[in-house]
Amino acid sequence: MSDATKDDLLQKPISRRDMLKLGAAGGVGLLLGAGGLTGVLAGTGMLKDSAKAADAQTAGDTVPFYGKHQAGIVTPAQDFICLGAFDVTTTDLGALRTLFQKWTEASAKLAQGQGVGDESGNPILPPVDTGEAMGLNAAGITITFGVGASLFDGRFGLGSKRPAALVDLPAFGGDELQPEWTGGDIAVQVCANDPQVAFHALRNLARIARGKAVLRWVQDGFQRTRTADPNGSTPRNLLGFKDGTNNPDVKKADVADDIVWATQADGANWMADGTYMIMRRIRMRIEVWDRTHLNEQEATFGRHRDSGAPLGEKDEFAPLDFAKQDDKGKLMIPMNSHVAVANMGGKVKIHRRGYSYSSGIDLKTGQLDAGLLFICFNRDPRRQFIPMQQALAAQDKLNEYIVHVGSAIFAVLPGAKAGGCIGETLF
Ligand code: HEM
Known part of the structure; x- marks a missing residue:
């Protein structure tokens, strides 16, 4: 095996599908972390095959979770979305902090096509990961977190940190807003090129939140898939028109800086390199x-x-x-x-x-x-x-x-x- 392949493998996370294959072929349970698994495989001669499989399954399919900006904003839109809003039920800021820590760790794993955590292997406990994404690759998943204005009420002492730009939206003429599709303390936007991968992520993040936050609403969305349109032309909306043609080219850093990314000068220091998301559920007649x-x-x-x-x-x-x-x-x-x-x-x-x-x-x-x-x-x-x-x-x-x-x-x-x-x- 070339050094490059070895290095590649050591850095490359083991995909959910590799885990399954390995479990079946070598009796390796889901208990091993990537390092342990590499060691076992080096002796079995499966390393190279596994590396090839990982290449095939994850090439172009993973979007880094960590970075200056969250993914899922200027990242090219994937085929599906599962967007959830949570209401926080704990009133303890420390618990909220811990929740974001756990969400971050789980999301980084999901972005690599892994389950949300290491399984205990104890059959009398529920599995850590719910399992429906086993055997599936990362499908270009991105997970993006935002906080609503309601998080800055009296509960956590964050009132003075509410950014001036995080306004309550005014009533717009013609609005017929329904409470079941409106508001929320926290938004978790999951986008992926596979609907099951997207659902799995939101479901597991909701599970991690148990006792601290509950889902307020979940909305699923789709556009034409890459299978139907390998050329990636502008998607059409349900009124039959191409939608997105004149979107600004946010792949250009200066355009994104101008339109998307907040800076310290925009008000809240802690929002530098963040942005503001608006969701409108717009029903078509x-x-x-x-x-x-x-x-x-x-x-x-x-x-x-x-x-x-x-x-x-x-x-x-x-x-x-x-x-x-x-x-x-x-x-x-x-x-x-x-x-x-x-x-x-x-x-x-x-x-x-x-x-x-x-x-x-x-x-x-x-x-x-x-x-x-x-x-x-x-x-x-x-x-x-x-x-x-x-x-x-x-x-x-x-x-x-x-x-x-x-x-x-x-x-x-x-x-x-x-x-x-x-x-x-x-x-
Ligand atoms: C169901 C509701 C909507 C539909 C079906 C729709 C559809 C479209 C379509 C087909 C275009 C032309 C192609 C393009 O440049 O993307 C367009 C352009 C645009 N839409 Fe919408 N849109 C909707 C709602 C909105 C809303 C709520 C906003 C913002 C408040 C918005 C902002 C824009 C902008 C900024 C453009 C580009 C205008 C330009 O060329 O300068 N749209 N939309």
Whole structure:
């Protein structure tokens, strides 16, 4: 075996699938940590095979958990989301700190495709990990933690640390918010390219929280998978339009710095390198939309349905020209279209990272309960999301076809270094 392969293996975590295979082949239980396992295998000649398997299963599938910023924000959006909001039940700041420590350790393992902890092997105890992700790779999982304004009430003495930017969102015209989809002390956003991997992570994090925090709501979301669209073109929302075309290119550090990452100068020192997340559960009146003719649908968004191009253009990524007129002198892109209003004269930008949701039918009407799990990240909602949503609520033609039924805002904590803890700058 080459030194490179050895080094690789020693650093590479053993995936859940390797664990299973090894357990079956060599009678190795799930008790061994990665180091112990490597030692055993070196003697069995399985090391090389295992290394190959790990390569195949984890190549491109793991996103580092630790870093200056949390993953799952400017990370390219995975295919599925499982987003949970928790209400904290303990009133002890120390217990809250411990919870974040445990969540951090478990999340770092999950990000590597491992279970949440070392199993005791004691058959008269419940297993540490719930097991449904055994045999699955990390599927590009990211786990992102945020805290809501309600965490800064009297319970933990954190009131003076509430960032000015973590405002209570104002009521927007047309809102029909339901308590079961609104608010929360803590947000845990899990995204992955496999729905079972995502669910497993949230479930196990909820289990770890037992006695300290309880789930308030959970929302699942999806978009087209890489299997269906290996080229990764812009996903379409459930109204059939490409959604995300004109999202700012947050892969560029200067763009992300400008739009996403909070700095010390933005107010709260502990939020430097964090960001603010807004969730809006936006139900679509799908049946009404489906009876609307194509011209009207395109005028609603200001873009062509098939290509995603601005009205009057052919290329999806052609710039929006709000002054362009047709031969009768009519504006090509109506001023009340979704893109015209959301563009805000090019002065206000947010980073959108939403998913579609489908939640069966509304039993009262028999209509589909489906829509957009809108998620955006921004550096200061007072200057970004709020004025944009106020403009949309007042003018957007899309309002005929949508209704906001859930809402939450969270301060997404800065990232942590290996050995550190998410939330260490706050707690
Ligand atoms: C169900 C609700 C919504 C749907 C179906 C929807 C869909 C779309 C579509 C199809 C586009 C054009 C393609 C693109 O550039 O991504 C777009 C653009 C955009 N949307 Fe939405 N959107 C919704 C809600 C919102 C909300 C709540 C906001 C923010 C408050 C928002 C902000 C934006 C922005 C900033 C753009 C880009 C505008 C530009 O080109 O400058 N959208 N949306």
